[in-house]
Amino acid sequence: MEGSFGVRKGAWTEEEDILLKQCIQKYGEGKWHLVPVSAGLNRCRKSCRLRWLNYLKPNIKRGNFAADEVDLMLRLHKLLGNRWSLIAGRLPGRTANDVKNYWNTHLLKKGSSHITKLKEKPQDMVKVNVIKPQPRTFSKNLTWLSGKPAIVGSFKKKEDIRDISQTPMQSESRINWWESLPNCGELDERATCTQCGRLNEVPRETFWAEGMVPEAKVVGDTLDEDVLNYWGDSSLDMDLWEVLKAE
């Protein structure tokens, strides 16, 4: 199982997984070119990255896709095509590889009739409550309520402070989304990881999962350095909004 340069290939062993986990926990994600050496692994960096992203990373959801996940996948694929990473970004806990595999094995091969059938909403499915993503920026200022994050002055209905943990959502897919923040160590009130000091952006997909979309927190009346470019590819999100709104 060795490549042309003596780099190991194929299935990962438990020992390799442990070494990779320890390395990521110590140095964080990124800098994949340094990972094989740092971890003491005889693997190429791509293999390390893939193993982490698709298998070892915390919060990866295992098991079958729920009906609402499949439904959302279908609608997103209708909009985005085979842009698996974007689709996976809105399915919390699912990787692009998971989505791609599921699509190719369960949906694509079973033909359009199966897809049509899946598109019909089960009666017990909870409709996702999506708010139109008007603004394109999101403040890094988070306020913490009872150990849970809240967003200050950020929602369409003008609540000054909204406790996101109270957002109603599907019982099956309910997650404490703040627990899956990047570098999810203890977060201080500015959403900065107290372990590594890195600013934590709130992943946009958590809001889609919650059925909530944050509006901008504008500092003063202008967008200054205190405001993160949250929505990034805004045209994409507006397109997505149109699709979801049509449901």
Place this chain on the structure above:
DNA sequence: AATCATTCCAACCGCAAGACG
């Protein structure tokens, strides 16, 4: 029980894009 077919998913490969000097 043995063999063959199918399913499923982890992993690999090649390419494109971005970062950087």
Place this chain on the structure above:
DNA sequence: TCGTCTTGCGGTTGGAATGAT
């Protein structure tokens, strides 16, 4: 501007597990 390096993505493959005969 160009070349190199690194990362991330989508397509594809390999093989273990499972099912059918």
